[in-house]
Amino acid sequence: MRIATWNVNSIRTRSEQVRTWLKEASPDVLCLQETKVDDPLFPHEDFSAEGYQVQFHGQKAYNGVALISKTNIEDVRFGFIGELTDDPNAIRLGEQKRVISALIDGIRIVNLYVPNGSALKSPKFNYKLEWLACLHKYLEKQNQRDEPLCVVGDFNIALEDKDIHDPNRLSGGIMASKEEREALQKVLGSRLHDVFRIFEPNSNHWSWWDYRTGAWDRDRGWRIDHIYLCNELLSYAKSCAIHKDVRGNTQPSDHAPVMVEICWPIELEEE
Numbered sequence: 537m538r539i540a541t542w543n544v545n546s547i548r549t550r551s552e553q554v555r556t557w558l559k560e561a562s563p564d565v566l567c568l569q570e571t572k573v574d575d576p577l578f579p580h581e582d583f584s585a586e587g588y589q590v591q592f593h594g595q596k597a598y599n600g601v602a603l604i605s606k607t608n609i610e611d612v613r614f615g616f617i618g619e620l621t622d623d624p625n626a627i628r629l630g631e632q633k634r635v636i637s638a639l640i641d642g643i644r645i646v647n648l649y650v651p652n653g654s655a656l657k658s659p660k661f662n663y664k665l666e667w668l669a670c671l672h673k674y675l676e677k678q679n680q681r682d683e684p685l686c687v688v689g690d691f692n693i694a695l696e697d698k699d700i701h702d703p704n705r706l707s708g709g710i711m712a713s714k715e716e717r718e719a720l721q722k723v724l725g726s727r728l729h730d731v732f733r734i735f736e737p738n739s740n741h742w743s744w745w746d747y748r749t750g751a752w753d754r755d756r757g758w759r760i761d762h763i764y765l766c767n768e769l770l771s772y773a774k775s776c777a778i779h780k781d782v783r784g785n786t787q788p789s790d791h792a793p794v795m796v797e798i799c800w801p802i803e804l805e806e807e
Contacts, residue, residue: 537564537565537641537643537797537798537799537800538561538562538563538564538795538796538797538798539565539643539645539686539688539795539796539798540566540567540688540793540794540795541566541567541569541689541690541761541763541793541794542554542567542782542789542791542792542793542794543568543570543649543689543789543790543791544568544571544789545570545572545789545790545791546570546572546573546789547571547572547573547578547579547600547602548572548573548577548579550788550789551579553782553785553789554566554568554604555586557779557782557793558583558586558588558604561779561793563795564605564606564641565603565604565605565640566603566604566605567601567602567603567647567689568600568601568602569600569601569647569649569689569690570599570600570649570789571594571599571600571601571602572594572596572597572598572599572600573595573596573600574595574596575592575594578590578592578594580592583604587606588604588605588606589604589605589606589607589608589609590602590603590604590605591603591609591612591636593614593615593633593635593636594633595632598632599632599633599634599649601633601634601635601636601647601648601689602647603636603638603640603645603647605638607640607641608640609638610638610640611638611639612636612637612638613636614635615630615634615636616629616635616670616671616674618636618674619674619675620673620674623670623673625666626673629666629670632651634648634650634651634667635647635648635671637678639683641800642684642800643683643684643686643769643800644678644683644684644685644686645686645688646675646678646686646689647688647689648671648687648688648690649689649690650671650689650690650692650693651663651664651667651692652664652711653692653711653716654710655710656709656713661710664692665715665716665719668716668719668720669719672719672722672723675687675727684766684768684769685727685728685765685766686763686764686765686766686769686798687728687764688762688763688764688794689761689762690744690760690761690791691760691762692711693711693712693717693720693760694706694711694712694758694759694760695717695720695721695730695762697712698738698739699712699739699759699760700712700758700759701740701742701755701756701757701758702756711758711760724764727767728764728765729764729766729767729770730763730764731763731764731765731770731773731776731796732762732763732776732777732794734776735773735775735776736777741759741778742755742757742758742778742780742792743759743760743761743791743792743794744757744758744761744790744791744792745757745783752783759778761778761791761792761794763794763795763796765796769800772800773796773797773798774798774799775797776795776796776797778792778793778794779792779793779794780792
C-alpha cells in the first residue's frame with residue numbers, strides 16, 4: 537500500500553499535474569494540503585472520472601485538505617471536531633480547514649495542514665502552538681479506538697537541524713524553534729515515528745523550496761512534509777521517498793510529494 541502526501545498550493549491550478557503524478561507514481565492514497573478551494577468548486581470530477589474516490593474539506597483561497605484513494609474511503613472525519621466533538625477549542629480552531637481523516641484499507645489516515653506561524657512574535661505563532669496542543673488531544677482521542685494510524689501532511693516544522701539547508705542560521709526561528717519542535721514531539725509521543733528517517737538518516741533531503749528566495753535553483757530547502765506511522769505499521773514499511781523532481785515542473789507547487797510504501801497484511805492475504 538502506497539500512501540503519499542503533497543501540498544499542492546491550489547488544486548485547481550495543479551489538477552493536471554496531480555493527475556499526471558498519480559499515473560506515474562501510482563499511490564493508493566494521496567493526501568493533499570492547501571487545496572485553496574471551497575468544497576463545491578473542488579475538481580473532484582477530474583479524479584472520479586479516472587476511478588478515484590475523493591473526500592475534501594476546504595475553503596476559498598486558503599488552507600484546505602483532501603483525500604484521493606483507489607479504494608473505499610470510510611468513516612470520514614472533518615476537522616478537530618471529528619474526534620473532539622464537545623471541545624470549544626476544537627470548534628474554533630476548526631474554522632480553518634486543516635484536518636481530515638478516514639479509514640482506508642483498515643488504516644486510519646490523518647491528513648494535516650499545520651499552521652505556518654508567520655514569525656515567533658506574531659499572534660499566528662501562538663495560534664500554531666495552540667493548534668498543535670489541540671492536535672495532541674485529537675490524536676489521544678483517536679487512539680482510544682486502537683486503529684492502525686498513519687499521520688501525514690505539511691507540518692511546517694523541521695523537526696531536526698538536519699531537516700534545514702542552513703541550520704546555523706535558521707534553527708531557533710520560525711518552523712525550527714524549540715517551542716514548535718517540542719510541541720510536535722509531544723504530539724508524536726512514543727506512538728508515532730518519522731518513517732522517512734528510517735530509510736534516509738542523513739541531511740540534504742528537502743520537500744519544500746521557498747518561491748521567494750530562488751531556493752529551488754540553489755537546492756536550499758527544508759524537510760517539512762512528513763509521514764508518521766504507528767508502531768504497528770512501522771514494521772511493515774518498505775520504503776519512503778521524496779519525489780523531488782516534481783518541484784521542477786512548470787508552475788510547480790513549492791512542495792514535492794512524499795510517499796511511503798507499506799507491506800500491509802491485507803496485501804499479503806491477497807497474494
